[in-house]
Amino acid sequence: MQIAVFGTGQVGRTLATALAAAGHDVCMGSRTKDNPKAAEWVAATGGTASQDDYAGAASRAGLVLNCTPGNVALEVMNMAGKTPMRGKIVADLSNPLDFSHGFPPRLTVCNDDSLAEQLQRALPETLFVKVWNTMWCGLMVNPGLLQGERHTVFCCGNDSGAKEEVRRSLLEPLGWKAEDILDLGDIKAARGLEMYLPLWLQIYGALGHGEFNIRVVNGRAAQRA
Numbered sequence: 001m002q003i004a005v006f007g008t009g010q011v012g013r014t015l016a017t018a019l020a021a022a023g024h025d026v027c028m029g030s031r032t033k034d035n036p037k038a039a040e041w042v043a044a045t046g047g048t049a050s051q052d053d054y055a056g057a058a059s060r061a062g063l064v065l066n067c068t069p070g071n072v073a074l075e076v077m078n079m080a081g082k083t084p085m086r087g088k089i090v091a092d093l094s095n096p097l098d099f100s101h102g103f104p105p106r107l108t109v110c111n112d113d114s115l116a117e118q119l120q121r122a123l124p125e126t127l128f129v130k131v132w133n134t135m136w137c138g139l140m141v142n143p144g145l146l147q148g149e150r151h152t153v154f155c156c157g158n159d160s161g162a163k164e165e166v167r168r169s170l171l172e173p174l175g176w177k178a179e180d181i182l183d184l185g186d187i188k189a190a191r192g193l194e195m196y197l198p199l200w201l202q203i204y205g206a207l208g209h210g211e212f213n214i215r216v217v218n219g220r221a222a223q224r225a
Helices: 010-021 038-046 053-057 075-078 115-122 138-140 160-174 187-193 198-205 219-222
Strands: 002-007 025-030 051-055 064-068 089-092 127-131 152-156 181-183
Touching: 002 010, 002 053, 002 187, 010 025, 010 038, 010 064, 010 138, 025 053, 038 051, 051 053, 053 075, 064 075, 064 160, 075 115, 089 115, 089 160, 115 127, 115 187, 127 160, 127 187, 152 160, 152 187, 160 181, 187 198
Parallel strands: 002 025, 002 064, 025 051, 064 089, 089 127, 152 181
Antiparallel strands: 127 152
């Protein structure tokens, strides 16, 4: 599959590397066609991947991953453009965090709205699926890191087919089991997923690392079993 990964930071590079290693045709998108961080990443893959600006990467992709910081995510989508993004499925990992006043950051949007909803409103013909935003990127690509313990990845979005595609093409090939993927409903559920980040950051600070996650234990399912 042709996949565009927006973002040259740790999250974008981690996912792009894993997807390229899995045999996908990965293009790293950034503000310019010759972004040096993207070029460094392409070179590290042995030249099997590519780079472009956001619009160029999106135009030839079947699936897009938004791994950009939340404070620039809307700008990035506008740079990609409505035409290249029309009909595309976007796995949105961004979080609306503002670090301008130090750590811990504050949420720039919460309660009655979410960044994912803002992105969906900005590009109504694009199919956004919120996923992977509640964990460290090392776990995104290797859920088995937690000593074999089960843990939960959440997703939400307005289009059931888009969520199924994210599950089939991204989550399960990277090791996520179907029983550990929890669909929370439409894109409004992103409010809760994004508001989890302040707690995640506090846990990160207490542990000193990101190698942790949560698991939803369904007591009623256990009783039926």
